[in-house]
Amino acid sequence: MITATNPAVDQAQIVKLFDHWAAAIRAKNVDARMSNYAPNVHVFDVLEPLQHVGSNAVRQRAEDWFSSFAGDLNFELHDLRIAADGDTAFSHSLNHVSGTKKDGENLDMWWRATVCFRKMDDQWMVTHEHNSVPFNSQTGKASLYLKP
Amino acid sequence: MITATNPAVDQAQIVKLFDHWAAAIRAKNVDARMSNYAPNVHVFDVLEPLQHVGSNAVRQRAEDWFSSFAGDLNFELHDLRIAADGDTAFSHSLNHVSGTKKDGENLDMWWRATVCFRKMDDQWMVTHEHNSVPFNSQTGKASLYLKP
Numbered sequence: 621m622i623t624a625t626n627p628a629v630d631q632a633q634i635v636k637l638f639d640h641w642a643a644a645i646r647a648k649n650v651d652a653r654m655s656n657y658a659p660n661v662h663v664f665d666v667l668e669p670l671q672h673v674g675s676n677a678v679r680q681r682a683e684d685w686f687s688s689f690a691g692d693l694n695f696e697l698h699d700l701r702i703a704a705d706g707d708t709a710f711s712h713s714l715n716h717v718s719g720t721k722k723d724g725e726n727l728d729m730w731w732r733a734t735v736c737f738r739k740m741d742d743q744w745m746v747t748h749e750h751n752s753v754p755f756n757s758q759t760g761k762a763s764l765y766l767k768p
Numbered sequence: 769m770i771t772a773t774n775p776a777v778d779q780a781q782i783v784k785l786f787d788h789w790a791a792a793i794r795a796k797n798v799d800a801r802m803s804n805y806a807p808n809v810h811v812f813d814v815l816e817p818l819q820h821v822g823s824n825a826v827r828q829r830a831e832d833w834f835s836s837f838a839g840d841l842n843f844e845l846h847d848l849r850i851a852a853d854g855d856t857a858f859s860h861s862l863n864h865v866s867g868t869k870k871d872g873e874n875l876d877m878w879w880r881a882t883v884c885f886r887k888m889d890d891q892w893m894v895t896h897e898h899n900s901v902p903f904n905s906q907t908g909k910a911s912l913y914l915k916p
Contacts, residue, residue, distance in 0.1 A: 662849065662860060664860070664880035664882070664900065664902070665902060666902060666903065667902050667903060667904075667905055668902045668903070668904055668905075668911050668914065669902065669914060670862060670878060670880060670901075670902065670911075670914045670915075670916055671862065671880065671916065701810065701896070703856050703884065703886055703895065704856060705853055705854030705855045705856035706853030706854035706856070707853045708851050708852060708853035708854070708856045708857060708858065709856060710856065710858045710884040710896065712810060712812070712884070712896050712898065714818060714819065730818060732812035732818060732819065732898060732900075734812070734882050734884070734896065734898040736851065736858040736860070736882070736884070738851055747851065748849070748858065748860050748882065750860065750880060750882040750898045750900065752812065752880075752898065752900030752901075752902070753818075753900075753903065754812070754813060754814060754815050754816045754817065754818065754900070755814065755815060755816070755901065755903065755909075755910035756815075756816055757815055757816075760909050760910055760912070761903075761908050761909055761910065762903035762908055762909065762910050763816050763818075764908070766816065766817060766818045767818075768818055768819065
């Protein structure tokens with residue numbers, strides 16, 4: 621296969637997509653958050669289970685997550701790196717969220733995010749996403765309060 | 769940029785690389801495990817901290833991990849999916865390890881693995897890797913005993 625590629629254009633498209641998502645998350649807008657997910661996306665989430673398959677699970681997770689916040693939700697991507705060529709791309713970043721949960725908890729959490737894309741009908745679509753926090757081998761607890 | 773790509777060849781190269789790694793892990797061979805890591809690889813590991821940068825950290829982690837096992841280590845990749853085009857590729861899988869640790873613990877654990885590659889000098893090199901287990905929101909514990 622011979623493909624004409626322009627990594628600078630691809631990177632700019634993906635940066636724009638992340639800007640769109642970040643705005644969607646801050647606005648707790650599920651539909652906007654769901655743009656650019658392939659129907660059969662494989663998701664490894666911070667919470668159980670091991671794996672979700674399908675964008676319906678991503679939507680449910682976004683609904684649950686957004687509705688757990690009492691008010692505004694602050695969200696940023698840090699240290700974003702993107703690689704793209706032809707119809708394949710991936711990115712990784714350290715993501716930061718803060719806000720007050722409905723149960724009164726003040727959440728201030730960083731997690732690791734890897735997002736993998738295929739270009740379909742000239743659109744970058746997420747076919748795989750991996751979000752996690754590490755754990756502490758002494759306590760067996762998820763490390764929810766680490767900072768970069 | 770115009771690139772001639774052959775996704776079938778790329779996929780076969782990456783499958784072969786995973787076969788090589790799996791053999792290295794089963795043999796607890798650090799040098800063989802370290803093949804195909806870019807010097808500036810960004811790694812999100814199952815254990816703290818949030819992030820490692822550089823292949824030296826990957827080597828240290830492999831040494832620590834292999835030396836924690838008393839005897840043989842069983843290792844397999846399941847549900848491996850690979851996408852590749854041009855000089856960019858990614859994969860994800862559910863990885864299974866079992867064996868007896870030096871402290872007597874019988875480890876039998878699944879984790880989620882995402883591996884991201886750039887082609888450099890005609891070799892697929894890992895520039896990003898993300899390994900994790902999810903956690904249980906009720907207990908705050910890392911979920912070390914989930915099965916697919």
